Amino acid sequence: MSESLYKLNDAKMRLIGIPLLSLIIPMVLSFDDFRRLSANYMLSVGISFVITVALWEGNRYIIMLMRRIFPNYSQTTKRLLFEAVLALAYTLATTFILDEILCKTFNARTGILLGFRISLLPTLLVYLVYEAIYFFEAWKLNVRKTESLMREGIETQLAVLKNQLDPHFLFNSMNTLAALIDDTNVDAQQYLERLSDVYRYVLVSRSKNTVQLDEEITFLDAYVYLNKIRFRDNLLVEKHISPDTYRQHVTPLSIQMLIENAIKHNIASKDNPLKISIRQEGNQYLVVENNIQEKTILEKSTRVGLQNIINRYSLLTERRVEIIQSSELFTVKIPLISQLV
Secondary structure, three states: OOHHHHOOOOHHHHHHHHHHHHHHHHHHHOHHHHHHOOHHHHHHHHHHHHHHHHHHHHHHHHHHHHHHHOOOHHHHHHHHHHHHHHHHHHHHHHHHHHHHHHHHHOOOOOOHHHHHHHHHHHHHHHHHHHHHHHHHHHHHHHHHHHHHHHHHHHHHHHHHHOOOOOHHHHHHHHHHHHHHOOOOOHHHHHHHHHHHHHHHHHHHHOOOOOEEHHHHHHHHHHHHHHHHHHHHHHEEEEEEOOHHHHHOEEOOOHHHHHHHHHHHHEOOOOOOOEEEEEEEEOOOEEEEEEEOOEOOOOOOOOOOHHHHHHHHHHOOOOOOOEEEEOOOEEEEEEEOEOOOO
8 A cells, every 4th residue: 555545644634624623513512602602602612622632633643553554455444443443442531531621620521421422523523534535545546556557468468469460360370280280290289289378378368467376387388388499408497386376376477578588688508508497485476586697699679578577566566576686696576466456
């Protein structure tokens, strides 16, 4: 959740709301005194002002504290429950203290239960106003995130599918080509099947914000297979992922982009094979790491890569993509998302 959502920019609201409530509450309780503007009404306004300030500022602090402790949208129910309990306790305690001090001093005791019930009105109004603003700001933030995510997704689709043929034409062509390949040419048949799997996954996943890791890895296996036909044992890809982790989610094509970048920027030869490791780090991150042996002449880039991955994850989770580069290793840690977004 954005830092700005639990920082309350409410100076004007407090300057207007506190005096307004201080005037309205005594007017509602004793309209005759208000109409006559009696001394009793003015005294009630003063007492109401002190009580309103104490309740408003105290409950405002509770709201800020609970937003910091439970900042996520998924924690809304828990946050509201804690706010309700703390608000009632604080209002009861404050009402008791002020009833004992102020009302006794001015000989205007209202009784703790009556005072508590009256005090619930400004408390309820404070919470309604702040929560309404909070949910409206959260809604606007989610709309902006959704729009940004759609933009990033479209850029990824365009980059991945750039210069590609119409999907139906391509698949029909692949089927025709498969029929032309001799049945004894198993390698060619397998290559064509994996190529179809890769392209099919790109088309299916392009409308999704996240995919389950096992789907991404299945696609990745097909992608690596295509590259190993070219590089053979010069490209080594190892995976160390627990079964439970496969149920986590990642952004589609993100791991493939990291593998593609590693192949694009590094030499893969018999004497210096390119080694890529895919492993989990607890249940928070998936780590993609490769040894560095940079090419002197780089292959043509689609200009997608790391920044696109960083942008997409920033819209899905508070955890950030981590990039670590040493003299020998290039490491990227992408957050694992526990539920579908």
